[in-house]
Amino acid sequence: MILSETIRDVKDFPKKGIIYKDITTLLNKKQAFKKAVDAMVKQLKGKKIDYILAAESRGFIFGGALAYSLGCGFVPIRKPGKLPAKTYKASYALEYGKDSMEIHRDAFPPKSRVLILDDLLATGGTADALLKLAHKLQAEIVAVMFLVELTFLKGKDKLKKYPVYSLIKY
Amino acid sequence: MILSETIRDVKDFPKKGIIYKDITTLLNKKQAFKKAVDAMVKQLKGKKIDYILAAESRGFIFGGALAYSLGCGFVPIRKPGKLPAKTYKASYALEYGKDSMEIHRDAFPPKSRVLILDDLLATGGTADALLKLAHKLQAEIVAVMFLVELTFLKGKDKLKKYPVYSLIKY
Numbered sequence: 001m002i003l004s005e006t007i008r009d010v011k012d013f014p015k016k017g018i019i020y021k022d023i024t025t026l027l028n029k030k031q032a033f034k035k036a037v038d039a040m041v042k043q044l045k046g047k048k049i050d051y052i053l054a055a056e057s058r059g060f061i062f063g064g065a066l067a068y069s070l071g072c073g074f075v076p077i078r079k080p081g082k083l084p085a086k087t088y089k090a091s092y093a094l095e096y097g098k099d100s101m102e103i104h105r106d107a108f109p110p111k112s113r114v115l116i117l118d119d120l121l122a123t124g125g126t127a128d129a130l131l132k133l134a135h136k137l138q139a140e141i142v143a144v145m146f147l148v149e150l151t152f153l154k155g156k157d158k159l160k161k162y163p164v165y166s167l168i169k170y
Numbered sequence: 171m172i173l174s175e176t177i178r179d180v181k182d183f184p185k186k187g188i189i190y191k192d193i194t195t196l197l198n199k200k201q202a203f204k205k206a207v208d209a210m211v212k213q214l215k216g217k218k219i220d221y222i223l224a225a226e227s228r229g230f231i232f233g234g235a236l237a238y239s240l241g242c243g244f245v246p247i248r249k250p251g252k253l254p255a256k257t258y259k260a261s262y263a264l265e266y267g268k269d270s271m272e273i274h275r276d277a278f279p280p281k282s283r284v285l286i287l288d289d290l291l292a293t294g295g296t297a298d299a300l301l302k303l304a305h306k307l308q309a310e311i312v313a314v315m316f317l318v319e320l321t322f323l324k325g326k327d328k329l330k331k332y333p334v335y336s337l338i339k340y
Contacts, residue, residue: 010254020254024274028221028243037238051198057227057252061244064234068207073198074231082227084180084190104194 003039004168006032007148021148021170023119027061036167037065040145043165044070047142050112051075053134055101055126056082058119062147066117075107075114077130090132092125101126103133110138121146121166124155131162173209174338176202177318191318191340193289197231206337207235210315213335214240217312220282221245223304225271225296226252228289232317236287245277245284247300260302262295271296273303280308291316291336294325301332 006026013020026032040062049072054063056078067074080089080100087102108114116130127144134141141162149156149166156164176196183190196202210232219242224233226248237244250259250270257272278284286300297314304311311332319326319336326334 008255013254014251022254024246024253024255024277027237028245028277030220030237030241030243033237033244034241050200057230057248058246060227060230061234061246064231065238067197067200067203068235068239071200071204073200074203075198076194076228076231078227081184083194084183084192085178085194107194107198 001029001031001035003032003036004170007168021120021150023058023147026147033065036147037062037069039167040066040165041069043145044115044143048113049115049142051108051114051139053077053103053107053114053116053130053139055118055130059117062119063117066115072115073108075103077101077103077133088133088136090129090136092129093123094125095123099125101129101133103137105137108137108139112137112139113142114139115142116144116162117146119147121149121155121164122153124153124158127155128158131159171199171201171205173202173206174340177338191290191320193228193317196317203235206317207232207239209337210236210335211239213315214285214313218283219285219312221278221284221309223247223273223277223284223286223300223309225288225300229287232289233287236285242285243278245273247271247273247303258303258306260299260306262299263293264295265293269295271299271303273307275307278307278309282307282309283312284309285312286314286332287316289317291319291325291329291334292323294323294328297325298328301329 091100
């Protein structure tokens with residue numbers, strides 16, 4: 001099974017002219033989902049990781065699986081107003097305008113070794129926000145991981161300081 | 171380690187007078203997260219499950235871990251407008267007003283054996299929507315599972331037709 005072949009293109013989503021990479025057709029195939037998580041685990045073999053920091057919402061799916069498989073803590077990075085205790089906020093650029101993400105201030109202790117995880121690396125905006133939040137809590141970034149990377153958008157250029165892994169490249 | 175003791179109360183969230191059960195303090199403790207997932211897996215032992223249907227967003231965390239651990243497909247149930255292909259929609263009652271959730275029409279074939287999963291059973295509104303969507307796709311419901319159940323809200327009364335498991339009861 002070739003993982004990239006289980007992802008489908010949906011035309012004109014979320015708006016006209018965009019071809020959306022729909023990972024739900026990978027997720028619902030048990031062999032594909034298992035293969036993807038196993039490949040992520042393999043990439044991280046031997047690296048000591050204390051916490052998986054994953055982005056709402058799709059990052060949570062692989063984040064939960066990885067945290068369980070690796071035996072790490074799971075830290076959700078959420079849209080503003082969703083986390084109940086005190087948070088830090090980081091904003092990031094969208095194609096038009098801005099958005100932001102939050103982390104609980106007490107999510108993990110300083111010097112923790114963390115993996116940053118999201119489903120998709122496009123322009124790198126979300127990853128940038130995730131890294132800002134991890135640094136606010138004085139994390140040591142072990143790696144930044146994605147299921148899918150859209151290489152033509154050059155998001156990786158913004159992450160040059162870190163090891164970046166992506167399972168599927170377009 | 172007692173799982174319920176790893177969940178913290180946050181007062182006045184999301185609004186004054188509500189005591190919010192914050193599971194992020196369970197998630198970020200690796201032993202607690204592992205223990206919770208293992209307990210879910212144990213409950214489901216011997217039951218054939220094809221797909222985990224989990225609710226956005228917090229349901230995705232345990233959904234990903236369970237799908238990986240049990241070797242099932244993962245099907246995200248999302249807020250309106252998030253899923254890119256054709257969907258069914260089900261609405262459910264909130265304290266004031268209504269909300270709704272969507273599933274991809276082609277998420278799984280008829281007669282599939284599914285587990286419905288969310289982090290919290292409160293009044294049972296979300297669970298009701300999840301069940302409606304599963305039935306739209308002619309699923310066989312194996313069980314309905316929650317990390318936390320707020321028993322005083324009697325959400326379980328709405329789910330009498332199904333086996334319901336909740337790990338932590340308040």
